Amino acid sequence: MDYTPVLQQIEHELKPVIGQGRVASYIPELAKVSPHHFGMAVVAIDGSLHTVGDAHVPFSIQSISKLFTLVMALQLEGERVWDRVGREPSGTPFNSLIQLEAESGKPRNPFINPGALVCTDILCTRYAVPENAVVEFLRPLSGNKAMHYNRAVAASERRTSHRNAAMAHLMKAFGNLANDVDEVLDAYCRHCAIEMSCVELAHAARFLVHGGTHPGDHAAILGTSLAKRINALMLTCGTYDAAGDFAFRVGLPAKSGVGGGILAVMPGQYAVCVWSPALEPSGNSLAGSLALERFTTLTGQSIF
Ligand code: GLN
Numbered sequence: 100m101d102y103t104p105v106l107q108q109i110e111h112e113l114k115p116v117i118g119q120g121r122v123a124s125y126i127p128e129l130a131k132v133s134p135h136h137f138g139m140a141v142v143a144i145d146g147s148l149h150t151v152g153d154a155h156v157p158f159s160i161q162s163i164s165k166l167f168t169l170v171m172a173l174q175l176e177g178e179r180v181w182d183r184v185g186r187e188p189s190g191t192p193f194n195s196l197i198q199l200e201a202e203s204g205k206p207r208n209p210f211i212n213p214g215a216l217v218c219t220d221i222l223c224t225r226y227a228v229p230e231n232a233v234v235e236f237l238r239p240l241s242g243n244k245a246m247h248y249n250r251a252v253a254a255s256e257r258r259t260s261h262r263n264a265a266m267a268h269l270m271k272a273f274g275n276l277a278n279d280v281d282e283v284l285d286a287y288c289r290h291c292a293i294e295m296s297c298v299e300l301a302h303a304a305r306f307l308v309h310g311g312t313h314p315g316d317h318a319a320i321l322g323t324s325l326a327k328r329i330n331a332l333m334l335t336c337g338t339y340d341a342a343g344d345f346a347f348r349v350g351l352p353a354k355s356g357v358g359g360g361i362l363a364v365m366p367g368q369y370a371v372c373v374w375s376p377a378l379e380p381s382g383n384s385l386a387g388s389l390a391l392e393r394f395t396t397l398t399g400q401s402i403f
Pocket of ligand 1: 160161162163193194212256263288291355356357358382
């Protein structure tokens with residue numbers, strides 16, 4: 100299927116909407132990004148690439164990194180990860196502390212901040228420089244050997260990450276963080292600040308389209324069962340407390356970030372990534388969510 104005309108139609112339809120919403124400003128460095136960007140990339144099962152707009156422009160992947168830190172934690176620990184992180188939607192914002200206290204320091208799922216902090220803690224136990232391990236994991240998958248994290252964005256988040264520090268300390272008090280809190284927060288803010296384009300992210304997610312094996316170099320990233328579990332978690336928890344509405348409107352497993360990116364997969368068909376920095380109140384890209392909704396409607400392809 101040639102997805103390019105569909106992407107062009109979506110960009111045209113969404114022109115009046117692009118820029119509506121608010122760019123994340125609680126990380127001061129992210130507030131500098133123009134809300135008027137829009138890019139979209141599809142990598143189909145046959146490897147063909149279809150793009151529109153700013154699909155090649157790198158942006159801050161933020162919480163999309165939680166997808167990859169979960170994959171790496173599962174590679175290291177297998178199903179033992181679930182002893183420390185749950186797999187239920189939270190129904191609360193990604194940086195909420197409420198459930199964490201009530202549920203004895205075990206985060207609801209790996210895609211809210213405390214869940215990702217636990218996955219980062221697992222990486223801190225295994226790697227001397229965990230953020231570099233995440234970058235090195237992503238370079239071959241994305242096809243960008245020069246990929247890096249943005250030091251100014253990481254430092255900007257680290258200076259203001261009081262809520263994440265509160266969560267990390269609470270989990271440490273409950274015995275659910277093995278490493279030093281500051282070490283975990285440093286690594287977390289750095290992997291959130293990794294910069295990738297829509298094209299690179301869509302390439303990096305191809306193993307989730309192919310049952311855990313990346314078709315480029317046939318590297319087995321995860322077994323089929325764990326790949327299935329990750330897609331299920333993306334559907335139920337990948338877009339924060341808007342996940343139910345997102346499944347209703349879009350119908351694809353997806354992971355979003357406050358940089359304005361949303362990465363989604365249609366198992367057996369394609370990986371798609373959209374970027375537009377202005378967000379709706381849950382923290383998902385406003386134009387990006389609409390674009391994916393139009394994409395599954397116009398192509399008639401969703402998991403439902
Ligand atoms: N780094 C961001 C934070 O911890 C990521 C949040 C997000 O993208 N939803 O707040």
